[in-house]
Amino acid sequence: MATIKDVARVAGVSLATVSKYINGGSVREENARAIQDAIQELDYRVNPFARSLKTHHSKSIGILLPDISAPFFGAVVTALDRSLREQGYHSLISCYNANHAMERDNLRFLISAGIDGLVYVPEDLSAEEYNELVANLNVPLVQVDRMIQGLDSDAVLADNADAVYTATTALIEKGHRRIAMISGPKYVFTAKERQVGYLRALSDHGILFEDALFISDENAFATGYSGCQTLLDLEHPPTAVIATNHDITIGLFTAARERGLRIPDDIDVFGFDCVDVCTMMKPPLPVVHQPEQLIGRTAAKYLVQRLEGYTGESRLTRLKCRVITD
Amino acid sequence: MATIKDVARVAGVSLATVSKYINGGSVREENARAIQDAIQELDYRVNPFARSLKTHHSKSIGILLPDISAPFFGAVVTALDRSLREQGYHSLISCYNANHAMERDNLRFLISAGIDGLVYVPEDLSAEEYNELVANLNVPLVQVDRMIQGLDSDAVLADNADAVYTATTALIEKGHRRIAMISGPKYVFTAKERQVGYLRALSDHGILFEDALFISDENAFATGYSGCQTLLDLEHPPTAVIATNHDITIGLFTAARERGLRIPDDIDVFGFDCVDVCTMMKPPLPVVHQPEQLIGRTAAKYLVQRLEGYTGESRLTRLKCRVITD
DNA sequence: TTGAAAGCGGTACCAA
DNA sequence: TTGGTACCGCTTTCAA
Numbered sequence: 001m002a003t004i005k006d007v008a009r010v011a012g013v014s015l016a017t018v019s020k021y022i023n024g025g026s027v028r029e030e031n032a033r034a035i036q037d038a039i040q041e042l043d044y045r046v047n048p049f050a051r052s053l054k055t056h057h058s059k060s061i062g063i064l065l066p067d068i069s070a071p072f073f074g075a076v077v078t079a080l081d082r083s084l085r086e087q088g089y090h091s092l093i094s095c096y097n098a099n100h101a102m103e104r105d106n107l108r109f110l111i112s113a114g115i116d117g118l119v120y121v122p123e124d125l126s127a128e129e130y131n132e133l134v135a136n137l138n139v140p141l142v143q144v145d146r147m148i149q150g151l152d153s154d155a156v157l158a159d160n161a162d163a164v165y166t167a168t169t170a171l172i173e174k175g176h177r178r179i180a181m182i183s184g185p186k187y188v189f190t191a192k193e194r195q196v197g198y199l200r201a202l203s204d205h206g207i208l209f210e211d212a213l214f215i216s217d218e219n220a221f222a223t224g225y226s227g228c229q230t231l232l233d234l235e236h237p238p239t240a241v242i243a244t245n246h247d248i249t250i251g252l253f254t255a256a257r258e259r260g261l262r263i264p265d266d267i268d269v270f271g272f273d274c275v276d277v278c279t280m281m282k283p284p285l286p287v288v289h290q291p292e293q294l295i296g297r298t299a300a301k302y303l304v305q306r307l308e309g310y311t312g313e314s315r316l317t318r319l320k321c322r323v324i325t326d
Numbered sequence: 327m328a329t330i331k332d333v334a335r336v337a338g339v340s341l342a343t344v345s346k347y348i349n350g351g352s353v354r355e356e357n358a359r360a361i362q363d364a365i366q367e368l369d370y371r372v373n374p375f376a377r378s379l380k381t382h383h384s385k386s387i388g389i390l391l392p393d394i395s396a397p398f399f400g401a402v403v404t405a406l407d408r409s410l411r412e413q414g415y416h417s418l419i420s421c422y423n424a425n426h427a428m429e430r431d432n433l434r435f436l437i438s439a440g441i442d443g444l445v446y447v448p449e450d451l452s453a454e455e456y457n458e459l460v461a462n463l464n465v466p467l468v469q470v471d472r473m474i475q476g477l478d479s480d481a482v483l484a485d486n487a488d489a490v491y492t493a494t495t496a497l498i499e500k501g502h503r504r505i506a507m508i509s510g511p512k513y514v515f516t517a518k519e520r521q522v523g524y525l526r527a528l529s530d531h532g533i534l535f536e537d538a539l540f541i542s543d544e545n546a547f548a549t550g551y552s553g554c555q556t557l558l559d560l561e562h563p564p565t566a567v568i569a570t571n572h573d574i575t576i577g578l579f580t581a582a583r584e585r586g587l588r589i590p591d592d593i594d595v596f597g598f599d600c601v602d603v604c605t606m607m608k609p610p611l612p613v614v615h616q617p618e619q620l621i622g623r624t625a626a627k628y629l630v631q632r633l634e635g636y637t638g639e640s641r642l643t644r645l646k647c648r649v650i651t652d
Numbered sequence: 653t654t655g656a657a658a659g660c661g662g663t664a665c666c667a668a
Numbered sequence: 669t670t671g672g673t674a675c676c677g678c679t680t681t682c683a684a
Contacts, residue, residue: 054678
């Protein structure tokens with residue numbers, strides 16, 4: 001690999017001049033041309049390690065999340081990455097597959113990889129653990145989608161409780177009284193918040209919560225699929241079901257249809273995250289649409305602001321979901 | 327941030343000794359203890375840039391792919407990442423969202439980020455372009471799932487044509503004569519191969535290919551959904567349909583069911599990539615299951631071998647799909 | 653505008 | 669085993 005020194009030699013200027021040219025400093029036209037030629041000729045590329053060693057930053061942002069195959073996260077990360085790039089940063093994505101050991105492990109790795117900042121969708125870490133792992137490192141953090149109790153940082157969340165409250169209420173107003181919910185793991189931040197919205201809506205409308213109508217398990221197809229069967233096998237099955245995640249929604253659809261039930265005539269469903277699927281169906285199904293783009297962009301904005309020296313108080317932003325009830 | 331120098335000072339040994347300790351060299355018990363203590367006390371962490379600058383490697387592997395939200399890629403990347411880690415490497419994931427400009431852009435970025443090796447699922451790049459972008463860089467490459475025409479490198483692929491041949495044949499043996507296929511974009515490597523398997527099976531069984539029964543579009547839910555409708559609206563609709571991708575399969579299911587058709591009685595379907603969904607249904611649906619784990623592990627193995635100096639000929643590995651016909 | 657030189661934080665060679 | 673030291677490739681200050 002050619003180095004900046006080689007370029008300087010070939011171009012007949014000093015090494016410092018080449019550096020200045022590369023970094024956009026002003027250089028005499030003539031020298032600029034010579035340098036450019038030398039770079040071409042030698043196929044020179046800056047060594048990122050040498051540069052980062054000197055500048056103390058890498059222009060890279062770690063993105064740590066449970067599972068990027070979930071369409072929601074996929075969309076958030078896409079938007080995030082896009083915004084970050086526009087501002088000269090790039091992202092280093094790391095998934096921990098909802099595995100708690102990997103969560104710690106990947107955080108350690110990201111930290112040791114020299115990231116300038118971190119976007120984090122936490123699941124199992126405590127504030128103490130986080131602080132211990134990242135202590136003194138001065139790596140700005142933005143929490144996304146979920147928050148660690150007691151960990152002070154910028155955060156961008158969806159208004160989970162409100163959205164589900166709205167969805168549940170819509171179902172109630174359609175006349176439903178037996179409304180079930182199939183949700184993610186109880187210890188996950190968003191699942192908890194969504195449950196709150198559900199319970200509040202029921203209670204506000206004088207409907208008693210029924211334990212059998214609330215199912216909680218992994219955020220997976222199987223949960224929606226078998227959850228639906230369980231519900232339908234109940235002595236008094238629900239007349240409507242709310243899913244709280246993409247895969248759960250698909251599983252729910254599948255099971256319901258397999259039983260020959262028509263949606264929404266035989267059983268009403270409120271979907272989550274799968275707008276394409278829900279709106280494409282006939283008739284279109286109601287669905288909660290989280291603002292993935294905006295979440296990603298906002299997180300990027302906050303992080304870059306910190307990176308550029310902003311030191312104001314932590315910002316907690318709740319972004320409204322679009323509850324499509326058509 | 328504390329440096330190795332600080333550690334040396336606090337531990338009362340030389341900087342060289344600390345370095346040796348950190349990198350697993352033998353150090354007197356007593357010194358080891360002192361160094362360990364100093365590291366703890368100072369919360370010292372090696373500076374990855376300084377290290378990489380000196381060693382000329384970063385222990386990081388770039389993974390460049392179209393879209394990690396596809397369950398197939400998600401699974402491949404998970405396995406890949408896992409294998410890589412076990413061997414001391416970590417991965418830098420970059421998705422280009424099936425966008426050709428981003429494909430080039432992200433490749434450039436990965437290259438400039440100092441990766442030691444690259445795993446690449448290509449879509450639009452030519453061999454010339456690749457060589458130009460990566461020229462002289464001596465970054466080992468493993469192509470996965472697809473291959474660039476004329477680009478010499480290790481590659482790990484599924485036996486797309488064979489798998490689809492088997493699936494099509496199974497349908498034929500069940501008595502179907504009008505078998506449709508809904509597939510991804512025609513310019514995508516895997517779509518082409520799968521089409522070949524389909525055509526060959528038809529021809530081997532004396533069935534004439536019918537243009538109207540072959541639909542090709544994006545690898546997306548919408549393609550399966552509207553594709554299915556198009557097929558069913560035909561004067562002579564097919565009695566069976568083969569999907570060639572996860573989302574297409576789901577879209578196909580959805581549309582078929584919406585029409586009140588029962589699968590497989592009213593219309594038979596051969597799914598792709600969505601084993602969980604297909605096997606969970608009653609009755610279970612036949613499905614092509616690509617060996618994601620094995621693909622990921624094999625790619626990791628090849629890459630690490632290159633990284634460790636192996637210089638044998640390029641290896642092209644075809645991995646068998648499991649065609650579940652139950 | 654240009655260039656000499658110091659130094660970023662490590663690794664590894666070599667002599668002790 | 670230990671430590672002095674050269675050097676990895678780049679940025680940046682400062683004097684010219």
